[in-house]
Every structure is written in C-alpha cells, then in structure tokens.
Amino acid sequence: MPALDDESRLVELSLSGDPEAYAALVRQHQKMIRAVTFRMTGSPDDAEELAQDAFVRAYRQLGSFNGAAKFSTWLCRIAINLSLDWRRRESRRAGLHSKWAAGVACENDPGGGFPDELSRRVQEALNRLPAKQRAAIVLTLYENQSHAEAAKTLGCTEATVSWRVFAARQKLKRLLKDLPHEKD
Amino acid sequence: MNNPELESILKKARLPEISEESLEMLPRRIVAGLKRNDPPPRAARSFSPHLAWALGLAACAVIAFAAGHRRGRMETERTPAADSLASAKLVHEMMAMFPNQIRAIVQDENGGLKLVLSDTGDVPASPPLYVRISDGKHSSSFVTFSGQEIQVDGQTITVLADARGGIILAGNQFVWSSSERTSAAGHLKIEARNLGTVLM
Numbered sequence: 001m002p003a004l005d006d007e008s009r010l011v012e013l014s015l016s017g018d019p020e021a022y023a024a025l026v027r028q029h030q031k032m033i034r035a036v037t038f039r040m041t042g043s044p045d046d047a048e049e050l051a052q053d054a055f056v057r058a059y060r061q062l063g064s065f066n067g068a069a070k071f072s073t074w075l076c077r078i079a080i081n082l083s084l085d086w087r088r089r090e091s092r093r094a095g096l097h098s099k100w101a102a103g104v105a106c107e108n109d110p111g112g113g114f115p116d117e118l119s120r121r122v123q124e125a126l127n128r129l130p131a132k133q134r135a136a137i138v139l140t141l142y143e144n145q146s147h148a149e150a151a152k153t154l155g156c157t158e159a160t161v162s163w164r165v166f167a168a169r170q171k172l173k174r175l176l177k178d179l180p181h182e183k184d
Numbered sequence: 185m186n187n188p189e190l191e192s193i194l195k196k197a198r199l200p201e202i203s204e205e206s207l208e209m210l211p212r213r214i215v216a217g218l219k220r221n222d223p224p225p226r227a228a229r230s231f232s233p234h235l236a237w238a239l240g241l242a243a244c245a246v247i248a249f250a251a252g253h254r255r256g257r258m259e260t261e262r263t264p265a266a267d268s269l270a271s272a273k274l275v276h277e278m279m280a281m282f283p284n285q286i287r288a289i290v291q292d293e294n295g296g297l298k299l300v301l302s303d304t305g306d307v308p309a310s311p312p313l314y315v316r317i318s319d320g321k322h323s324s325s326f327v328t329f330s331g332q333e334i335q336v337d338g339q340t341i342t343v344l345a346d347a348r349g350g351i352i353l354a355g356n357q358f359v360w361s362s363s364e365r366t367s368a369a370g371h372l373k374i375e376a377r378n379l380g381t382v383l384m
Contacts, residue, residue, distance in 0.1 A: 017304050017306075019215040019218050020215065022214070022215065022218065023211040023212070023214070023215045024211075026210065026211040026214055026215075027207075027211050030207065030210055030211065031202070031207075034202060035199055038199055038200075039199075044200055044202075048206065048210065051210065052210060052213060052214060055210075055214050056214060056217060056218070059214075059218055113200035113201075114198070114199075114200055115198045115200070115201065116198070118193070118196055118197060119196075119197040119198045119199070121197075122193065122194055122196075122197035123197065137194070141191060141194055141195070142194075142195075169187060169190055172190055172194070173185045173190055176185070176190070176193055177185055179193055
C-alpha cells in the first residue's frame, strides 16, 4: 500500500502532465480495480477492458479529485459505475438482439481460470445477482466500505444499500447452501 | 446458513490469477493512450478565469486586427489562396505570440478565425501546413502542424507531413495525399501546401 504522501505527489505530477507518474498510480491500484471489475462482470476480458476504461476516465477527471476521499475509494467509484453502465448496455443489447440472448445467458457461467471450485461457485452466484445488489456486495464485503460510503459510491441512500445487501445475502444463501460452511 | 457463515464463504473465494505480463501491459497501454490523445488534466482544476479572459481577449484583438488588415489589402482577390490563413505574416505573428502552443488556426467560410491552443506548450516546432477543405457547399481552411488532429464538420482529420514536404490527410472515411491527388477523398475538394520554407 503506497504512503499517502507518495500518492498525493503522484497525483500532483499526473496533473502536471507526467504520464509516468500516472502509470505508477495505475500499477499501485490495478489489482484492486481489476478485482472490482471482475466481481462485477465475471469475465476476465471484460474486467480488464473496464479497468482500463476506469483508469482513463479517472485521468481525465483527475482535476476533480480533491482528496476528500481516499484515491482508491474515488477510483473504485469510477470502476463500479462503469461496470454498472456496462451491465446496462449488455442487458439492452441482449434485449434488442434475441439471437445473442443465449450467449449473454452463458455469462452466468464464469468458466475456467479459478483457483478452486468454491471460488468458481461464488462468482457464479454473484453473476446471478441483479447488478446493483452485486455492486452493494462488492463494495461492502470485498472493498470493506461502510454502507454510508457505498451509498455515496452508488448515488443512493444508505437505507437502499442496506436493503440491497440484505436481498443479495438472501439470494446468495440459497445459491450457495450446498457449499460446506463452518458453523458458528 | 447465517450471515457470518455466508461472509466466510464469500471471502474465501479467490480470483483467477492475472499474469505478470498483463499487469505489466495495462499501465503501458493506458499511458500510451494518454500520450497520444488526452489533454493534460490540470486545466480542469487550476483553470483561472482571469488568465483565460486575458488570453482570449488578446487573441481576439490580434486576430481581428490581422484579419481586418488582411481583408482590406486583398479584398479584390477571390481565390482560395486569399484566405487570411494563407498569409505567412499572420501565421508568423500567431506562432511568435503562442510558441509551441498552437495546434491549429481555423478559418470558417465567413472568414472567422479560431485559435486552437495546447495548454502545455507541447506542440513540436515544425513547418506550418495550410489546408483548405470544401464539400461544394461549405468550406473550411486551417493552418496546423504535422501530427495534429483537426475537427472539420464533426470529422476528425489527422494532418501529416511526409519526408518530401508533401501533406497527407487521414479522415474517418478518406485518405488524401498532396502528392497523389487521386487518393480517395470522396466528394471533398482539398488544397494543401507546406508554409514551412517561408516561416521556419
């Protein structure tokens, strides 16, 4: 994790038009952003493309980053919103082109590349959640954001985030009930 | 299954591994794209309205004076070369006033001039290139430099100078070269010349 001073300096240098400073910021945060976009899409290729879009958009908007939130939180907000836009576009495309619908439905199968069966099953279950519920789980569980922070990221109220997390948990419990779990 | 049990399962889930090559390539791809296309983002934050107004007023005054002066002198000439932009003196004055900042000086068909400036003065010194494009109904002329991208009627056109001083225009739907007039430029009539020898 980079020191905040270093990060602020890299942001300043990037604002001065130094692309290599921005490359350093990308290196520092790309794993986190790729994780977010992967959890949101379930596809490594789409996740990489969305991560790239998120960093490019963040660069263009860097002048509006005022340091009120952590840089990583600010980046995460951009990545989540791009992922939600992407999901909306994909859904619309599936609706307009019924012949592609089968292909889109197959996106629920996250395919290979997972280190174990549990990881594959969890992603498969996440893919089955409505996008906004998935975003709520990604932010609160994987990115450790409070419901208030997630609400800011998603542009909704804290109560809405709480409801989405609740609904997502209910569905995930049903989808993952056959997995072995440690009793409290 | 209760909430802590569910969270325990969700947190145990790991992601597919990302190759070192992919981790190395993503920052490079992003930076390559930024170097090629994007304006520096500083302007969005440190925009100074006073400075912008001062620069804008100064530019307008110079352009109005130069255009009026030029029009007065050449009123009787009606050829495309009568553009204010074809004036080496005007272009020279502009370049001296905004060194390495001018991306383009654009003139519309009514004779209005517009300066397109870089915020950071990163336009490499190179011979200015004069281009006039007409589609039969509308025309537009501009002076720019090799490697710059110009918007004409909503179309992005890249202007390049070749090693022999020729000019190449690459648009979304056409490529045109001053040395091969038969290149596909559709219905567009294009005139281009290198002003470099006069000004450099």
